[in-house]
Amino acid sequence: MLPTDVMLKWVGRSDLTPIPRSLEFTVKLIDGVQEKLKVGASVWGGRENLRYEVVKTDRAQPLGQVQGKSQQQAMKVTALLHRCASVARPLNSAVILSDTTLGAIYRACGAFMPVGSDFAVPRFTCFKGKEPSYQLAQALQEEGAALVLRGGSIMAMRLTDMAKQAPVADIGQVDSSAKIESEFLQLQDVPSYYSVNDMAAIVRGQMGQARRVAFIARADERQLRNASCVLVRSKTVDSTICQQIQAGDVMRVAGENLVVITAAHAFENLEGAQESRSRLWLGSLINAQ
Template identity: 30%
Template sequence: MKVYFDDGTLISASDLLSATLRTDLVPVPVSLEFSTQKTDELGKKLIPGAVIQVGSIKIKLVIIKVIPLETQTLKEGKPIGGIACVAIPQGCEPLISAKNNAVILNGTSFNAVMRACGAKLAMGSDLPLLSFVCLKGTIPTTRLAWYAQQEAVVFSYMDHRLGVTKIDQLFKKEIKVQFDASAVVWVNSEHLRNMGKASYVSVDADGSTVFGHEETKQGQAVIQHGGMSQRQLNNMNKVLLTKGTIIRPLNDQINAGDLVEVDHQKYVVLTAAHVFDTGALGGPSVMASKFWLASL
């Protein structure tokens, strides 16, 4: 896995100790955690705010966290150290910090909402949003996730850009790859599936009519939210549940939101984690990708 700076300088394979590239269906859908050898040059370049790129991901990432790693191992009389970093898409930094002002919009869209919350990036796809409220002191990602659930949409990295997509549309995409069912570790637990899904209900203005009660199921939590329409309740009951996981050789061409097929069944990649580890700081060397497969 190649990690390089915005000026094109590559972090050499001898200096890169480990890297985990994750894509998820969340408001900040791409993240990178990596560690390198501690050198004078990298110590100057790997600082908060530095811009990097990784693998096949075409968008730029910005480092938001840097931690020095110290070991007890000596080399030429000096302790071997490292630098651990966390990076997210450039322009998404304001989305992970509490707002200093309230953002209240009506008749808007997800793209407009993210920009109003401080994000500085152009999304590849957009969807309308009736209203949005993010009060002062609230982290925008939590509110974006809440409204995405109301509209049954997910955030993703697709076609080399960030965007939003209807959950139903994920299953209409072209199948990216076929996996052998024998390689999948299936989640065979009704209890775990019930924990991942709740039934949502609301009360009409008359105070007696309950919306969404037909959707409640035994063993699932029932959550009441006021002021919700039947459309919103139906959307909130659309949930991607993890059905299994699979580990394959490193392949960063498959990301969260891609459609895969296992035994003639379609599944959406809920999370993709691409891992590269030299084992220099302990443990085995790893070059693999893990995928969490989900269905409605």
């Protein structure tokens, strides 16, 4: 247990990524804290009290304060969800699978957390020295899905099903959130996809609008259409601490249902007083035409 006078700042993030939870926190280096928080050490935190693996420490310059005979220093610590952290590391040997499931791929890449609501993946390739998290994200995109963490377990959820969920909170009728709106950027950032089949014929996904075009190797029309169905961030909401809201939840903002893409929950000690807050990045489902 780290007492409040040791913990200067703590931020827990929930994301729709192959590693759905991460921690960043800053501690004072007193009482042997530095020896305990080494790279590879395990820490537990957050509302769900999940286990995280320390992947980075960054010791800062002295704070200009003296306690006893020692100058006080702080150290920033970054930690990833323990059971999924391996998918962020370069592979020691290639993982090449066909006619398998996302859960089997996850395990082959070093993660040891079962995947609920699993789905079939026709082929998966990640070469030695590459981080499998990118290829896992691509496999999810081609199925129009994302990973969410619920009750300590990971499940794959279709984006269309995610957007249809009942809202967990209603901000109200007045929309005071930060907002981004640009079809110009969407046409550049959300491409239409094409591929080539076994007969060397062009296979097309959604090609209705004049937007950027990208190639996916050996994909069928269904996968190409799924790849252009994405969550686009449009609003950012700051609120009082709300750790119960996580990535994959739906919130109603001024009558519009939006999906939580990233949720960051923070605690900070400010000269003895603790401040807590949350920031939510929200988006809507866009199906490129």
